Amino acid sequence: MKSLHPLTWWIWSLLIVGAVISANSSWLAGISIAGATILVWRFAADAPWARSFWFSLKIGAFILIIRTLVGLLIGVPIPGTKLFELPILPLPSWLAGVRIGGVITQERLFSSIHEGLIIVAVISLFGAAVSLTSPHKLLRVTPIVIYEFGVATVIATSALPNLVQSISRIRRARLLRGDENPSWRSIALPLLEDSLSRSLELAAAMDARGYGVSRKRSRYRPISWQGIDSAVVLAAVLILSFALAIFR
């Protein structure tokens, strides 16, 4: 999968996101999450950024749970099969229309999960695009005009793995001071200092090496759009038009 153009997976994920949103179907959302998982599991390189997909899945799961709970507890009642009933929390009169608690129906549960799933699909599809593309390669195809964006990308993508490293290093040092449960604050301070100085260092290094000086950038290894890139994008286009045709 080395030869893929860095933009391919980004275009692909944007198209699928379009399909999921326009179809508004939890089936398609579920399938696309599964598909993204397989793709990342199968094709992502063994690199720091490849872990972002699994991170995005975790965030997605968290959002799904919260979204479902909130959807069940607060909002407009949907009539249907009754599952169980919660007491209604009395609210001041100026909050008319909002209701906390009440009858929980199967329909209400499903609609909450359905909306949650779509959000998870969107997040995980972006996660997949990040995981499947080397940010450094992406940087090379971004126009030099958005110079700040380039610097920010490099710093952000190298900061995350550095952050993970620093956290474990500091936690270990703290353990050694006999501090078995170091407080969040005591870790955050050295961590912030560490990552800030690293980022500044990196920005200085990029600057010293002439990044952003020339309006045009040459390429050591040409990055070309190939048949397989078109195939991936075409597949996504097909899914999008399928979604538009069937679910509308």
Place this chain on the structure above:
Amino acid sequence: MINFSRVSLVYPTSTKTILEDLSFEIAEGEMVLVIGSTGTGKSSLLRLINGLVPHHTGGILAGDITVDGVSTQLVRPGELAHLVGIVGQNPAQGFVTDIVEEELAFGMEALNIAPDVMRKRVEEILDLLALAHLRNRAISTLSGGEQQRVAIGSALVMNPKVLVLDEPTSALDPIAAEEVLSILHRLVHDLSLTVVIAEHRLERVIGFADRIIHIAGDGSAEINLPEEILKRSEIAPPIVHLARALGLSDVGLSVRDVRRMTEEIRANGKDIPREAGQLGEIAIRTNKLSLNYGEKKALNEVSTQIHSGEIVALMGRNGAGKSSLLTTLVGINKLSSGSSEINGIKSVDLKGQVRRETVGFIPQEPSDLLYGQSVQSECQQADKDNQSAPGSTFALLKRIVPSINQETHPRDLSEGQRLALALAIVISAQPKVLILDEPTRGLDYQSKALLISLLKNFAKELNRSVLIATHDVELVAELCDRVIFLAEGEVVADGPTLDILLSSPAFAPQVAKVMSPRPWLTVSDVMRAVAE
């Protein structure tokens, strides 16, 4: 090539003048060494050359700096990229891409150099720095020495006229350091490259320098020939201290020169009786300790014993497993097989209070241990942890660094002061064993002398053991009783410092090289041999 004319520099948040009215000129093809204590502005001086100071850091710069006729104040650092290559203190933090080849090409891509030119230059650099076999490797998997070479390569590939390096050998073992320096030496001579280099470990670089810039710390600086500067300077390699102690008329800079002057001493010096120290009880014991990281064997059946009252150095090349052994001993890593115990307690069982009182560990970055808002709050925390009298940790710290201010934030301390603070906190718990990982990285000679006397006191007077992982042979020669040598996770040598250091020329300290074949490692050894 480089011209400083009446340069003064002040940082906005500080009242201290870093440089004041500094003027000098560096000619093409010169190799200039910048020396000075920590925090005196060596890095600032280096970064002035390509304009990172003040363009990137802020600060007020007076006077004019030109490089090859271009004034650094008028252009951005990037516009000097083709003229000045800069390699930072920690190259791993400056890498922008993930593959060696792409890293080399990055700067040229930014300058829009044609692909065929680029390919040719990358090939040349790969050959020049012996990196060809690493071209497709991920940079994160390279060893420290290899990373340093990639960093130098990515600066050189732009065909700069000036190369600036900030402590290029501080993280490297003696062999890798030698490799990097000889490459630089060759570039200076073959390509007439101008090199400006800052380094604490003068013994490594002094032989290569044409001139020295000595920054005094009060803003003044002197530029002169190495012989002239080193005649008077406090900062000097062991070989110069030797010449001074012996009262030689000249300070020689190379082992060869000083050998010629000391023939008589080698012939007439008396043998120093070896002190057969009595061994205390066993403090650290490992038995067939192995540690795997996934497939990779980090440690392989390491069996050793360290007694109380002993100061032991753990040496070996970059990636030999030194840090792994240390962290296993203190109980952070789960061992794959074998056993490791400190003071009769299994390493993995060390927790909380017991751990503090059994083993003190100073990691490579002492600041990891610190999280207080001031020196005072750190010391109070340590007092509370150890249930000792309030103020006792600070009193200890005050003995190490009398000038330290209670209110200072740990971040604003100098490298040496920070190490002292971490040491004070760890020692205040009176641990049976003290373990340090690379304590002298970035330390100047003064702080190093302080560290040596502190550790000697701790081990000998309180009868505790000290284990130090280090690349610094001079430190080992001054301080340690015994050396354990690791290679590929196995113990390949273990014995008295004298025997181990003398058996390998790469790891021999400067004085030993001068005095070979007599077994004297340090200036004080030689003085004792002469005095009797």
